Amino acid sequence: MRGLGDDVGACHYDRVASTSASAGALLRHVRTGRARSRADLVALTGASRNTVSARVDQLIAARLLEEGGRGGSTGGRPPTLLQFNSRAGCVLAVDLGASSVDVAVTDLSAQILATVGHPIDIADGPEVVLAEVDQLAQKVLAEAGLTPADVCAVGVGVPGPVEFSTGRPSYPPIMPGWHDYPVPSAFGRYGCPVYVDNDVNVMALGEIGVAGSEQDLLVVKVGTGIGCGVIVEGRVYRGAQGSAGDIGHIYVGQPDGRTVGCRCGQENCLEAIAGGQALLRDARAAGLPVRTVRDVVQLAAQGDGAALELVRDAGRTIGTVLAALVNFFNPHRIVMTGGVARAGVPLLAGIREAVYQRSMPLAARTLEISVSEAPDLSGRVGAARMAIEEFLAEDSVAVLASER
Amino acid sequence: MRGLGDDVGACHYDRVASTSASAGALLRHVRTGRARSRADLVALTGASRNTVSARVDQLIAARLLEEGGRGGSTGGRPPTLLQFNSRAGCVLAVDLGASSVDVAVTDLSAQILATVGHPIDIADGPEVVLAEVDQLAQKVLAEAGLTPADVCAVGVGVPGPVEFSTGRPSYPPIMPGWHDYPVPSAFGRYGCPVYVDNDVNVMALGEIGVAGSEQDLLVVKVGTGIGCGVIVEGRVYRGAQGSAGDIGHIYVGQPDGRTVGCRCGQENCLEAIAGGQALLRDARAAGLPVRTVRDVVQLAAQGDGAALELVRDAGRTIGTVLAALVNFFNPHRIVMTGGVARAGVPLLAGIREAVYQRSMPLAARTLEISVSEAPDLSGRVGAARMAIEEFLAEDSVAVLASER
DNA sequence: CCCTATTCGTCGGGCCGCTCAACAAATTAG
DNA sequence: CTAATTTGTTGAGCGGCCCGACGAATAGGG
Secondary structure (H helix, E strand, O other), X not given: OOXXXXXXXXXXXHHHOOOOOOHHHHHHHHHOOOOXXXXXXXXXXOOOHHHHHHHHHHHHHXXXXXXXXXXXXXXXXXXXXEEXXXXXOEEEXXXXXXXXXXXXXXXXXXXEEEEEEEEOOHHXXXXXXXXXXXXXXXXXXXXXXOOHHHEEEEEEEEOOOEEOOOOEEOOOOOOOOOOOOOHHHHHHHHXXXXXXXXXXXXXXXXXXXXXXXXXXXXXXXXXXXXXXXXEEOOEEOOOOOOOOOOHHHOEOOOOOOOOOEXXXXXXXXXXXXXXXXXXXXXHHHOOOOOOOHHHHHHHHHOOOHHHHXXXXXXXXXXXXXXXXXXXXXXXXXXXXXXXXXXXXXXXHHHHHHHHHHHOOHHHHHOOEEEEOOOOOOHHHHHHHHHHHHHHHHOOHHHHHHHHO | OOOOOOOOOOOOOHHHOOOOXXXXXXXXXHHOOOOOEHHHHHHHHOOOHHHHHHHHHHHHHOOOEEEEEEOOOOOOOOOEEEEEOOOOOEEEEEEEOOOEEEEXXXXXXXXXXXXXXXXXXXXXXXXXXXXXXXXXXXXHHHHOOOOHHHEEEEEEEEOOOEEOOOOEEOXXXXXXXXXXXXXXXXXXXXXXXXXXXXXXXXHHHHXXXXXXXXXXXXXXXXXXXXXXXXXXXXXXXXXXXXXXXXXXXXXXXXXXXXXXXXXXXXXXXXXXXXXXXXXXXXXXXXOOOOOOHHHHHHHHHOOOXXXXXXXXXXXXXXHHHHHHHHHHHOOOEEEEEOHHHHHOHHXXXXXXXHHHHHOOHHHHHOOEEEEOOOOOOHHHHHHHHHHHHHHHHXXXXXXXHHHO
């Protein structure tokens, strides 16, 4: 059918409409609110009513969907409304930090049903730490009135690089003894898939929104160090060695020519100048009565002038790096999270100042820079969402249906 | 089938094997050399012999594949070898620059059959320029002994942002009068799909290799300005507004505190310090006998000390920016192209020096930094490859088969 | 030289999934 | 109360794909 001329300049544009009609895709449409009835699903996927009906029946049999009354008529038979049953199962979410661990059980909407935190030392090694995690998990499950058999998936965020496909940390700098340890093996009792990833990637997934909206997104975590989760078209981008997003050690030139050493051995790394530890150091040097990074952030939140200025300065420094990344990556959004992000407004102000000054207007104009609503929770929620998305994307229908 | 424990930690790893067995996928396997017979295709795709045979028959009918003798036996009947018939059609490749345009006809392996260049002024607007392109296209076609009916697809690279799906430039800074002009309409006579993209993206596609190997890649073009094509998992990454890779205006702090104005109105942009124009300016300031950027590059290639040092310095500056991007993006490879890249070794040396000094060792260790083999051709070859890949990925089988 | 084992490609039967068309159900408009 | 409209379900049919079986072409052994 050449030569008609109607396909001139037509490029693969139809991909928008030709969405898959797999069970997972249908479920996602309902979960994200894009569809509320079988008819909506037909319109969205382009599949036949028959196909959609069959799939929906499967999903209902797996208890992942429920029928919920009738919707408003538009001049004909009213549709039977569908809704996601977020209580069809639960997931375990583990947010492993350098000095503490948080464990939560959530439903399939990542709503936390119960959660516990506990101080740990990640350097105690995987056996000790994961034994503790196991204890905590049993505790939260009991608290939520659930049993190990109810767990559909486990999501774990760890503070270091991970080979995602195997769930093994790979030469993590701050996790001695964890290299190549099969983290999933610690959750064998649940007999379900275990997904392990870098904490920053996990948080990034949490910030996408359950929609899995196909966005390009940066999630910048400013805690003790500084890291960045990269989302390309709704999926985590990892790069060649899985170290993408490692922006903490980007070199930052200082206007006054001053030099700051970093724990990595280099000088003038971003996190050595604007990370949590740097903030604490500078605050102490300025004579502020602070013992931890948290104290500095709190002081700033209370309106202390010196603390505010320190946070704002850190924001400016981070902003200069982000400005370059905005030009290069042109994201839809940037979300700040991590301990220092709790400072909120002053940090954002510094970042925005630098970004809007130094990025190309086209890329910066519609760029949204915000702070995560609950920086403390984003690790757990992200881990839960990672587990949920991965689980529901697979043949979860079969799994849940075979269980009855 | 829960509770067996055998899926613990098992994540979607099977995607590697579960490759699609569509005609396009089979063709790709043969084109990339991964498969040389039907049996290879069966092993690669996991599809049944039957299915593969049917698809291959279609491809042979469309003349995209040919049977070529028998391969060596491994103890049984020897396989009938398959080979890609790169002469099943041809594509037009157009590399539009600010002051010149190159047009080429290539076969389906992006081998140039004939090519012509011509000086233009892009500011003359689309009608004038594209009329000239049309002339050139007819010339190269005639030279190669082909007719418009033989053209399967057209690929065009333009020096500015383009909305890929429609082939319309969008507010291109250096192409006055081109905004929203439907470039594909100029090629209506060929009655085939026309693919238009930013020249840097086009070059990036050219550097992937015909394989479409799923790599993460940066292609940095250093010409008058500096731009960067971003390849994520083998596909062009464009970002929110399609301006991803716009690294020419990243702010670069100067150690000596000196300030350089950029044509964009900002100060100390990368391209104002290390771009082709900057190189020319600095060379003149140093008293070198040069009239164009090309002269500077040539001088360096001839071993002129001052020119070499200038190029190397530009490399270092570009390297400092790339070092940050390497940490963030963690690419497998970086390929340099564009006019200044012809300088080769000294540019690379400067870049490597800065990158290896300032990037994280993990990301830098296996990073490959190289210069395109033919910086002058990469625009044309890239445009051709873009057209070929897009064309062959679609239902080209049906198109070619229906033609007989 | 013949026979067997092995590998490659093709042919027919059958299953699965999807679409199309027709029909039942539930509502609005007139 | 009837016609029109929209929704969901049921049955028929079609195409794609896999499975098993068979012919083809070679290597190796007696």
